[in-house]
Amino acid sequence: MPDEQLTVAELSESGLLARIFPRLDHRPGILLGPGDDAAIVSAPDGRTVISIDTQVQDQDFRLEWTNGYRTTGYDVGWKAAAQNLSDINAMGATATSMVVSLTLPPETPVSWVEDLADGLTAGIRELGAVDCSVAGGDLGRGREISVTVAVLGTLSGGRAVLRSGARPGDVLALAGTVGRAAAGLALLESEADVHSLKPEQRVLLDVQCRPQPPLSAGPLARAAGATAMLDISDGLIRDGARLAHASRAVLDLDPRELKHLAESLAPASDLLGMDPLAWVLGGGEDHSLLATFPPGIQLPAGFTAIGSVQALGTNESPGVKIAGQAAGTGGWDHFAD
């Protein structure tokens, strides 16, 4: 039968692994790669930074969207790489390796899985995680596609940048974009046929499907003295509130900066008649970094000031404000949505 029609049910586990392995890179930090009961990865400073994240079909992506776009295995592999690498970035660390667990319905085309491996490899490479490769994994069967990545990283002997270190007077800064993935999601969920999109609209859709976290920014922020940092995966307000709570402070956003960010989303908001500010405040999945820096220092390359850290007032709760006014809740919660 033509290779495009081959499904994973028609291959053995080892047969499927033999299709995947040649599509992965192998970096020197992997001391023992796939093929044994476990892998062995270098942890040069005696510590391992570790995070885990799962993408599930029909929750984190749809195989076919309202606007006709079909999610490719490449998209899913790229996004799995991007969102996990972003968590390591947000600690100020660099990624050393990943282990990947794939759950696949039996009817999944083998070519889709090969495409996923290619997207994973391309994401790691093109986002600049040059020391990272896949050390091992697991394959299993399920009713829906599920891709879990655990990513390992190193702080190279340095400190981690936690969520809890922001101090009143610090500058609040952003590296990367916000709202673009949410605008892309709105396009995917719209009736605006994917084939009729203009390039400036299509690029927003691409951010949703293949996010571009700024992977050099995390270690640069750490070196520059960032006091706190996190990955914006659930929206500026929601993730900002997490940083604010951990640091027992208030984050005050500059409305002019929010306006600039919103204006850049006009190609989607004009087409769909939607409010771009809602995407800026509530949209996750760009996987940008929100960080705080002591006042007066030069922000590292890629960061833009978007507000400041303020002390908690009497009886005030930690949270996010816009020009001193309480910002509404927003962003993504997996359960209470």
Next chain:
Amino acid sequence: MPDEQLTVAELSESGLLARIFPRLDHRPGILLGPGDDAAIVSAPDGRTVISIDTQVQDQDFRLEWTNGYRTTGYDVGWKAAAQNLSDINAMGATATSMVVSLTLPPETPVSWVEDLADGLTAGIRELGAVDCSVAGGDLGRGREISVTVAVLGTLSGGRAVLRSGARPGDVLALAGTVGRAAAGLALLESEADVHSLKPEQRVLLDVQCRPQPPLSAGPLARAAGATAMLDISDGLIRDGARLAHASRAVLDLDPRELKHLAESLAPASDLLGMDPLAWVLGGGEDHSLLATFPPGIQLPAGFTAIGSVQALGTNESPGVKIAGQAAGTGGWDHFAD
């Protein structure tokens, strides 16, 4: 509403996490635990051993079985701990930490998830992984329950025991049991009402639901000079063949030892009229260790000799024999089953 009826859909992500965290242990090897973008774990000898494994509802467990047994969250948590700890054990390493990704349908009772956390903690503790605790995790929604654990371990400066080191003349030895989990699975899938089982039958069912991998045996085997080792998760024949292929050798099993192992399964095989030897040869999930040792050395505590390693004959392929005769294929393949 009564707490037993609360579902995960009625709690926020942070609300659910607040139910889970107090049920987890925290060991000193976790340098930074749950709550930031990533965790930080000690890797004292500059290397991290890492493995990942997923359990999916209706593939790896059923919420309710033919014989009336209901899988508890505790069972799933315990099994997730056991099967992952076993992979670290099989390298001769000891576990230092886990990260856990849970995918939950909205209707999952919160009490089931709390029970899962309790089972995970109990499995780690009671199986003897005294240095290990949960460093972090991820929560998401899906149509079926899926539990992925990535487990990290340390070799404490020593070598890893790979699958590839067996030499002709080595003694082939087993630590732990084989076939008991398969016998338990057969009971679960039978019409023999769980409430009517005798204690010696029930204990087999318990091995399927809460396996007991021999966690001290892996490091002991390494210290004793084991030349090769792996975890029997897919059956003695199938996993034995993996070791044989990696070592370019033949494993020859002693039929008297297989007979002893089969006889211990009589409480299930007599009841069900099934062949216990098929469970011994093809059953996985006891998570025992198969290891090879140089001839003449005293086997470490917990290991029993069950055969020997032989050189490949001319034009012979690596594989498993029983008393010199080719053994049929057997065991579990996730796709070609």
